[in-house]
């Protein structure tokens with residue numbers, strides 16, 4: 001028997017054209033860190049399933065990149081940020097015009113030349129969970145950003161070093177070696193750093209290994225705000241920090257992004273460090289960053305991070321200060 005005549009075949013209407021945006025695509029660009037997301041137009045009106053896919057990709061790949069988001073302005077950037085959590089103000093650097101978005105500009109030495117490996121704002125306890133960085137003005141060459149995966153850095157440590165790291169706690173401060181990082185800094189730049197970035201001097205003790213509150217992964221908490229390892233001499237402390245930090249910075253553990261105008265990068269600030277390469281000479285480079293409130297880190301032993309100084313994170317000029325949530329020294333003593 002052959003099949004029924006075509007005239008008796010059930011007629012199926014053509015599938016309606018999809019009304020939603022194209023499917024979200026996630027393409028890895030490194031073995032351990034980084035993916036490019038396609039099919040997403042970022043904004044405050046992102047469908048729930050798209051947001052869930054983006055959030056899952058951030059947690060899996062640690063930093064994700066979106067191209068061609070030219071439609072975003074300050075308002076839309078912040079509106080999208082609110083879908084990921086609560087935007088927070090920088091603890092000391094005032095934002096412009098009552099905005100949460102912070103300028104990362106070559107003209108400002110407070111963030112524009114972040115050419116040291118760091119995790120954003122680790123000098124306060126509940127440092128940001130996510131940072132969302134939008135490229136506004138990009139130089140004709142240079143100005144790339146690198147990210148490193150601090151979860152794989154931990155995982156790939158030899159077992160004795162993992163065990164050692166889990167027992168350590170480190171003091172982070174915004175009073176880092178600014179002059180060492182900016183050997184050519186002018187008197188004016190140094191004065192600006194001291195007046196603005198150091199308007200409040202923070203010190204916070206974090207576990208060197210924290211347990212990620214969403215993925216359960218263990219991550220190394222280091223970077224350029226580390227002053228010392230508690231209980232060790234300055235020399236031993238420096239050697240140990242260098243030892244662990246070298247594993248974070250291994251090229252295989254990093255991804256490098258060459259920016260174009262309209263690009264957006266979102267990273268899990270609890271599982272990464274990043275480094276802004278200062279190699280675009282005097283060309284302008286301007287990006288805008290919105291950070292999302294984080295949680296007080298918890299170590300493998302269950303001990304939380306602890307704000308050492310001041311007694312509490314002061315109120316910013318507006319909004320919620322980064323790191324302020326549940327973060328007084330007394331509350332965190334464990």
Ligand SMILES: [Fe+2]
Nearest residue numbers: 114119120274
């Ligand atoms: Fe940064």
